[in-house]
Every structure is written in C-alpha cells, then in structure tokens.
Amino acid sequence: MIKLTQRIAVLLAIISFASHSASPSKVTITGLSEPLENNLSYYLDSLGTESITKMGNVKLTKLVNEALNPFGYYHPTAELTRVDDKEIKLQVSLGPVTTIKESDIVVSGPASRNPELVAMMKSSNLKPGQTLQHQEYDELKSRIQSFALSHGYLDGQFTMTRLEVIPSDNQANIRIHFDSGEQYYFGNTRISNNQIEEVRLATLRDFEQGDPFDVVKLSEYQVSLSETGWFSAIDVHPDYAATTNSLEVPVEVSVAPRSKNVVEVGGGYSTDMGLRGSLSWAQPWYNVRGHSFKSAVSISEPEQSLLLGYKIPTQDILNDYYGIKFETTHLDYLDTLSLSSDLTFEKHWKLDNDWQSTVYVKFLYEDYQQAMDEGLSRLLMPGISFSYMDKQQDKKRIKHKHIYAIEYSDSRVVSDTQILRLTGETALSWSINDYQRLNFRVSMGANISDDLSEIPSSLRFFAGGDGSLRGYDYESISPVDENGELTGAPYMLSSGLEYQHRIFDTFWIGGFVDIGDAFESQFDAKMGTGVSVIWESSIVPIKLDVAHGLDADKGDQWKVYLSLGAQF
Numbered sequence: 001m002i003k004l005t006q007r008i009a010v011l012l013a014i015i016s017f018a019s020h021s022a023s024p025s026k027v028t029i030t031g032l033s034e035p036l037e038n039n040l041s042y043y044l045d046s047l048g049t050e051s052i053t054k055m056g057n058v059k060l061t062k063l064v065n066e067a068l069n070p071f072g073y074y075h076p077t078a079e080l081t082r083v084d085d086k087e088i089k090l091q092v093s094l095g096p097v098t099t100i101k102e103s104d105i106v107v108s109g110p111a112s113r114n115p116e117l118v119a120m121m122k123s124s125n126l127k128p129g130q131t132l133q134h135q136e137y138d139e140l141k142s143r144i145q146s147f148a149l150s151h152g153y154l155d156g157q158f159t160m161t162r163l164e165v166i167p168s169d170n171q172a173n174i175r176i177h178f179d180s181g182e183q184y185y186f187g188n189t190r191i192s193n194n195q196i197e198e199v200r201l202a203t204l205r206d207f208e209q210g211d212p213f214d215v216v217k218l219s220e221y222q223v224s225l226s227e228t229g230w231f232s233a234i235d236v237h238p239d240y241a242a243t244t245n246s247l248e249v250p251v252e253v254s255v256a257p258r259s260k261n262v263v264e265v266g267g268g269y270s271t272d273m274g275l276r277g278s279l280s281w282a283q284p285w286y287n288v289r290g291h292s293f294k295s296a297v298s299i300s301e302p303e304q305s306l307l308l309g310y311k312i313p314t315q316d317i318l319n320d321y322y323g324i325k326f327e328t329t330h331l332d333y334l335d336t337l338s339l340s341s342d343l344t345f346e347k348h349w350k351l352d353n354d355w356q357s358t359v360y361v362k363f364l365y366e367d368y369q370q371a372m373d374e375g376l377s378r379l380l381m382p383g384i385s386f387s388y389m390d391k392q393q394d395k396k397r398i399k400h401k402h403i404y405a406i407e408y409s410d411s412r413v414v415s416d417t418q419i420l421r422l423t424g425e426t427a428l429s430w431s432i433n434d435y436q437r438l439n440f441r442v443s444m445g446a447n448i449s450d451d452l453s454e455i456p457s458s459l460r461f462f463a464g465g466d467g468s469l470r471g472y473d474y475e476s477i478s479p480v481d482e483n484g485e486l487t488g489a490p491y492m493l494s495s496g497l498e499y500q501h502r503i504f505d506t507f508w509i510g511g512f513v514d515i516g517d518a519f520e521s522q523f524d525a526k527m528g529t530g531v532s533v534i535w536e537s538s539i540v541p542i543k544l545d546v547a548h549g550l551d552a553d554k555g556d557q558w559k560v561y562l563s564l565g566a567q568f
Helices: 002-022 034-045 049-053 057-071 115-122 134-150 198-202 215-227
Strands: 026-030 077-084 087-093 099-108 157-166 171-179 185-192 231-238 248-257 262-270 274-283 292-300 303-313 321-333 336-350 355-370 373-389 398-409 419-433 436-448 491-504 507-519 526-535 542-549 558-564
Touching: 026 034, 034 057, 034 087, 057 077, 057 134, 099 115, 115 134, 134 157, 134 171, 134 215, 185 198, 215 231, 215 248, 373 419, 491 526, 507 542
Parallel strands: 026 087, 099 171, 185 248
Antiparallel strands: 077 087, 157 171, 231 248, 262 274, 262 558, 274 292, 292 303, 303 321, 321 336, 336 355, 355 373, 373 398, 398 419, 419 436, 436 491, 491 507, 507 526, 526 542, 542 558
C-alpha cells in the first residue's frame, strides 16, 4: 500500500508541475462584484497578458466600459499595475450607476388580457428608480416574443423598442411596445409515407387540434419522432397557406422509413485477447406497431457470444417498453471454461428526464469449470437496474453516465444457491477546453453468498484488461487456489484516470493510470499506466493504448489495446 501511495504521489506531482509550468501570467481584478468581474474577465481573456500590459489608458478604459456598461456603469476608471512576473493587478472603480427614469412597456391586442403575460410584465425589474441592466431589457423582449410564439400569436411584432441612455445624467428611458395580433391554433395533423400505425405516432405529440399554436411543440414533436429510430428523414412544418377562417394551422408531417435491416461491424485487438470482431443485425421497426429486433455475434479466440433481443414499446413509446433477451456465451480462457445461457424478461421505464430504470427476471443456466470448481448452475434472478445518461450532455463540458444494478437468487425458489449481487459503474469526461479533457471511470461489484464455489464463473469477478485495468491480461486478476489457478472473486473494484490533449485536428494523445483488484476479503491494489493515441474519425473513432502493468509478472508487463467506436 505504501508503494501504491508513492506512485500516486509521483503521478500527481508530475501533473501539478506540468499544469503550473504551462500556466501563463494571470490578471487579478479588484473592486468589482462577481458578475461584473466575470464579464470583464471574459473581455480580457480574448487578449493575451502582454497585449493588456501594452494597452494605453484610453484603450483600457474603453474595454472596461464595454464590459461594465451592460450593468449600468458608464463612468468606470481602471488602473493597471504589474505585481510580479506571474501576476498583473487591475484596480477598477465603478463610478455612479445609471438608473431608469421612464419605463414605458405596453402590450396591445388580445394577448394584453392574458394574466400570465400581465404577471410577467409586472415582475420585470425595468421600473423607474431601478438600476439599468441591459440584460433585463433584452430578456424581457425575448420573453414577450417567446410567450407570443408559444401561445399562438404568430403575427405579433414590436412596434417600438428603444433603450435611451443619458450618461451625463446617469439616467435611462425604456420603451417597449408590442402588438400581439390574433391568436392561432393547431389544426389537423397529416402524416405521409408512414410505415407505423398513426395512432402510435399521435402519442408523441404534446398538442391536439384546437390547442394554441406553439412552434416549440412542433420542434419537440420532430425530435420525438427522430428518437424512435423508425425514420431516416423527418420534416414537420405548419401549412400556413391552409390556415382556416377559425385561425387553425394544419401541421404537415413527412417521414421516410428507415431501412428495415441495419448491419453494423466492429472489432479490435489486444495482446491478451488477440483479434476480436462483432457483427450485429437490427430491425429498428419489425412491424407496424413499432416492435424492434436485434441480434449480435461477438467472436474472439477465447470467447464467443450470441445475443438476441426483442423490444415491445408501450403507449409511452420513447420511455416505456417490454423486452425479451436471450444470450449464450462460450468462454475458454485462462482457468475458466464456461458455457452459459440466460433468458431475460424486462420492463423498462423512465424515472425522469435522464434517469431510467429496468425491472427484470433472468434465468441463468451455466455449465462451468473454474480452477478446481465444477458445476451445473441454474439461477432464477430477479433484479432492478438504474441508469443515467444526460440527453443534453453533448452541449456540456462535463459528461457523465452511471449504471447500477441489484440482483438476487434464492435456493428456495428454483435456484441452486442464494446470491445477492450488486454492480455499479460510473464514467465522467470533463472537457477542460477545446484542447484538453480528463476522463475518469470506476467500476465495482459484490457477490454476497455463503459459498463462492456455488457461484458460476460468469457471475464471479475478475479484473484486468481494456476497460478494467490496462497493463494486465484480460480478467487475469483474482484470488488463486493452492495450485495457483484463478478462482474468481466475490468482490471487485477498479478505476481509471486519463488525461487527453488534442495535438492536431481530430488527433489526440493521452496518459492514463488504472488501479484495481478482484479480491476476497482485502483490497490489494494493482496499478497500470500508459499512453493513448486517439483518432476521432467521423467514420469510426479509433483508440490505441500502450500500457505497462506496474505489478504484473516480469516479462508480461506490456500490453497493447486497439478499440474501434465511440469512447464515451
């Protein structure tokens, strides 16, 4: 454990040294509250520190003005001093603040009687005597426009928008006049080229004929249609030309069915498992009710598997479905010889926007030999899993996903033995900026049972290999028996930390450290480290890892892993 602590300390020292040696001189701003300081920092970040030190007082004052004017400060002053080679100090004095003298905000037309809009205008911070905030002015205009579009006032328009600032008096006048026009409503929805029952697609709409027209709901409907995976092209648009005398706007939906058969090929290579390949065949829509089917074959020298799955959507197509899954796997690797088959019935539903849950019942039949243990196992295992995937995370700097599961078998109900099985996995990816990112993952598992020998090989835990502990053979880490053969473990814990840096366009390099163990009673950390080369090809992303197992057997410390496909 001391050796592990020393290694981690050295690694952190290297990272710390690299980050400090690469850090440029910083500008320290004083005299401002946090929002004002953040906005001024944004302006300064677009300039190098050398440019700032060479900037004259006139240009510096102009830049500070541009940053602080939106907050109502039109007379700030700034003084720049260099503290040392690493720090520049910028002292800012705000001066008097500009307040609102007149606020003339008027909505005319039918929308003026809407209580929600009236409340919105009353809650505005653009009242006489209040500090001028350009953001408040822009936000109110945007909110009025958004309200009009989401409530069917399609002809609404501003007849006057004016922000008059009188810096010499530190006063401002605001004038916003909006004419809503008549209110429009949703008309009939017509779908063409559809291969799925129209009644199923209707459940994806968040509007009915006669509801106030809302362009946002049209966009959401198009997104929902896309998420079904049934169509290759979708066009949802209002037919304004066919608007009726009752101001109902028909909605035209044109779709192109996705290919009924989708084939995907994958593969990779590692020094422990050799070449591996996969072939999947899916039918995104098997019939007019939107059922889907998927099959996948995965082959490597030690392991071969076949997966068949059938999905039946419920009324809530995107979030709820029933599933039937069958998988059979043959594994002949190191001290494991196993032929397993499992049949699973599951019910999947959505907990909230990002969390999903699945309740299932799995029947596992396995003929196995693990070291000196041999057995024929039959287990009926009900379970529940929870998974998290942020649908909007492509737009965020920090991406994360999680999956946790609990399974249980009881020797009094069909099963040969009693097991409480807990598993979990978390992965995070932090895009520090456009050229740096940091990835972290952790996996854990526990089998709570009276006798490890009664647990089949596929449910025992091992560590090592790509996605677990690089620098070691695939699943080569576990307790051993008196013959030195791997027995598998009741517990497992592994984690990995990887820093990646973009070197050119879609090419990245990285450095990583993995720590983990599969153990019986005491965690004995093994450590691996290495470098990565990543090519984020638009066709198939490729990642090459070269890893060194710091605790591996002498002569077997170096491993190479080649993987194809998305990394997160």
